[in-house]
Amino acid sequence: MARIVLIRRVSGTLLSAYRANCIMSRGTQSRCYYNTVKRTAAALTGGGAAFLLGLPALSCLVYEAYRKVQSSAVVYALQKEEVLEQADYLYGCAETQKLYQLLLQYKDSDDAEFLWRLARASRDLSLQPTVEAEQKKQLVYEGFTYAKKALERDENNFAAHKWFAVCLSDVGDYEGVKVKIGNSYIIREHLEKAIQLNPKDATSLHILGVWCFAFAELPWYQRKVAAVIFSTPPTSTYQEALEFFLKAEEVDPNFYSTNLLQLGKTYMAMKDNQTAVLWLTKAKEYPAHTLEDKEVHKEAVDLLKKLG
DSSP: OHHHHHHHHHHHHHHHHHHHHHHHOOTHHHHHHHHHHHHHHHHHHTTOHHHHTTHHHHHHHHHHHHHHHHHHHHHHHHHHHHHHHHHHHHHHTTOHHHHHHHHHTTTTOOOHHHHHHHHHHHHHHHTOTTSOHHHHHHHHHHHHHHHHHHHHHOTTOHHHHHHHHHHHHHHHTTTOHHHHHHHHHHHHHHHHHHHHHOTTOHHHHHHHHHHHHHHHSOOHHHHHHHHHHOSSOOOOOHHHHHHHHHHHHHHSTTOOHHHHHHHHHHHHHTTOHHHHHHHHHHHHHSOOOSHHHHHHHHHHHHHHHHTO
């Protein structure tokens, strides 16, 4: 009987404290405190009164720590969103050096969104005409490292798969023919995974089209070398390449001058010169915002001259 009275008095005291607390604080904090009161009253019935009477104060400390963690998470989320927005803006403006320097601050991040963008920026910087050979090689391997890390952090990130494939292809240029051909299987696998995760990503479709085009136009002597190294070397056709290039245009029309050029070249390879002229003209008339766009323009003009 004395025990029941004690329980009631303690519970009443705690509930009074809860009501007073509700006047001063609303929402999550008051709910947290009320749950603590209920747990304390229940524990008293089990005979743990002496220890558990201190729980309300302890709970407040836990709540404060939780609040700080939540606050930090919100700040990080806002900071991440702002940095990624700035990064995407710089990428759209072709400010490669500034983009690289911005993202380099996050090279030790565990966030795949930072890492795959840094991989892309490293690769883009390596393609700049002013970059010397040794620095280019360093940037290529650096980009691959970031892409690999991004994939390890989030294997369900389509962009991580895409840029891992692209960077692996670049690394192959320094590893010899055998490694480059061997990597081709892995490259296609990751491009297909990227498309599976995001069927609406035009660049993944374009890159896989380039992969198919490259193996479709492989000279006979290189096919022979590949057959010696691998019993079943990678193969493809112009028709397969065409399907990926057309699909890329379908999901995002006129998204990339090089895709227009590749469509023209693929139709030329398939002896459909009339359709080739159509796509090469589009490539020639594409606004030249980047160095690549200017190179595409020049190649399109040269090919149109050949077609008469």
